[in-house]
Amino acid sequence: MQRLHRRRNANVLTDAQVLVASGTFQVLSDPTRLRIIHELLSGPKSVGALAIACDVSASAVSHQLQRLRDLRLVSFTRKGNTLLYELTDDHVGSFCREALYHAVAVSDSGVVAPYGRESAHDRDRRHRARAMRAIVTSSAGLTVTSLLELAVALLSGSVALLADALHNLGDVFTTVGIYFGFRMSRRVATTRFPYGYGRSEDLAGVVVVAAIWISAGVAFYQSYEKLVSGTPTTDLTLGMAAAVTGIVGNQIVARYKSRVGREINSAPLIVDAKHSLLDSAASAGALVGLVGVALGFPQADPIAGFAIGLLIVHIGIDATRDVADRLMDANDIDVTKAAERLAIAVPGVEAVGDVRARWLGREVEVRLAITLAPHLALSDASAICSQVERRVRSDLPEVRDVVVLCRSRGTAIALV
Ligand SMILES: [Zn+2]
Incomplete structure (x- = not known):
């Protein structure tokens, strides 16, 4: 029993x-x-x-x-x-x-997925893969277009075509830089790089910006040289065909990017599509220059070269500002406001101050100081800090690291 x-x-x-x-x-x-x-x-x-x-x-x-x-x-x-x-x-x-x-x-067995819809994670992954594919395909098409333009530019001596080819190559270079920066930024932190590889994207940005300014310089110098020396433009028909290729190539890329961008709701891809539309206008500028030469205005080609050079400068200024903001750790106001709101909602937090958010590649690092009641046990203070960290991290998916400085009311000693 x-x-x-x-x-x-x-x-x-x-x-x-x-x-x-x-x-x-x-x-x-x-x-x-x-x-x-x-x-x-x-x-x-x-x-x-x-x-x-x-x-x-x-x-x-x-x-x-x-x-x-x-x-x-x-x-x-x-x-x-x-x-x-x-x-x-x-x-x-x-x-x-x-x-x-x-x-x-x-x-x-052909039965629909158990819960009828894919998870957010799977959708994100599929969208990212589609965006990547769109970028790689567009870049490949654009590389062929710009190399063709470059070859004809060297053959015909058209500086407008040269400027356009350089501009298109610069765009491809930008995309490749972002792509590798993105790949690299997913690597795991090591003892040598304990903050991870997020910054590699910003490093790629510096190289890209340098390339844009060099291509602008080349376009201006060649246009000036041609205007002063009066070197003739030859092979006009071939040159016009190359310019038309530039227009059509960029239009196709623009439409493709904007279609995929709208389908997966990707803002960067839609912006990129608008850029490609502007690029086809630049190729049209080169075409206008060559038509001008054919009509008996030899200076039309270098003038078009200058105009396209100005467009490259415009893009260079934008890109430089972006990269400089990253390198200067510009504050992300939206993230700081959201982090502050989340931190103050945590029980025990009396005040939140000195909130900073900086982008390291694709992820944000948030730093904030919280004020707690004096005479709180260290274990309680530590638990509150962890909760602030967890809240910020789980509500703001772009945030990777949260540094919480903990202060006791009336003193300014950091505990965590
Ligand atoms: Zn462009």
């Missing part, structure tokens, strides 16, 4: 056990965390490898791993300088595997 009683007890779940089990399901209900588990099914992985495999930032992966660790679903081992994460035991692995197999079976 005694034995039987004991055995029955062993089969009854305690409240605490039920809580842990339901907490486990709750933690696993997040698509990113499930993706991480799925990646870990095939063996231990570093944060960097998980970030690439799940297509989210390394800081997001770290954040999710922390939650998984809290429930002892994953653990880590140190291998040299990197931490390798793995599933703690096979219980987690086996039921996640079952859930994922089930999902594969359901989608293979």
Whole structure:
């Protein structure tokens, strides 16, 4: 009787056990965390490898791993300088595997996705991939167009065509710079670069700005030289054909970018489409110059060259201002206001001051000072700081780091 009683007890779940089990399901209900588990099914992985495999930032992966660790679903081992994460035991692995197999079976049998719509994460990922594809395709088309223009410019001696080709090449160069900066900025922080690689995009910006100003200089110098020396323009028909190629090429790219931009609701892509429309106007300027030469005004070509040079200067000023703002850590007013509002709403925070937000590549770093009641226990103060950090980070997805300076009312000593 005694034995039987004991055995029955062993089969009854305690409240605490039920809580842990339901907490486990709750933690696993997040698509990113499930993706991480799925990646870990095939063996231990570093944060960097998980970030690439799940297509989210390394800081997001770290954040999710922390939650998984809290429930002892994953653990880590140190291998040299990197931490390798793995599933703690096979219980987690086996039921996640079952859930994922089930999902594969359901989608293979032609049944619609279980919840009828894709997650925000999946949509973001699909949109980013489409934007990237649009940018790469446009750049490839534009490279061909501008190299063609450049070849004809050298052949015919048309400086307007040269300026237009340089301008188009500058645009391609800008895109390539942003693309590589973007790729690079997703790399994980190292001991040498503990703030991560976000700034690589700004570094690429400096190179791009330099290239824009050099191409403006070349366009002006060549136009001036031609105006003074009166060198004739030859192969006019070929030159006009190249200018028309520039107009058509940029129009196609503009329409393509604006269509994709509207479909995925991407502001930068729509702005870029408008830029391409302006570019086709520049090519039209080169065409007007060449038509002028054909009509007996040889100076029309260098004058068109100057006009296109001015357009490059205009773009150069805009780009320089953007890059300078980044390098000068210009404050993002929208983010600071939102962060201040979120911080003051946290219980225990009496005042918020000195809020700063600067962009490091694609992510924002926020720094703010909060005032707390004096004589608060250090553990309570620390908990309030963590809550401020969590609130700001979870409500503002562009924010990566939050530095909270904690002050006691009446003093100015930083605790955290
Ligand atoms: Zn342009």
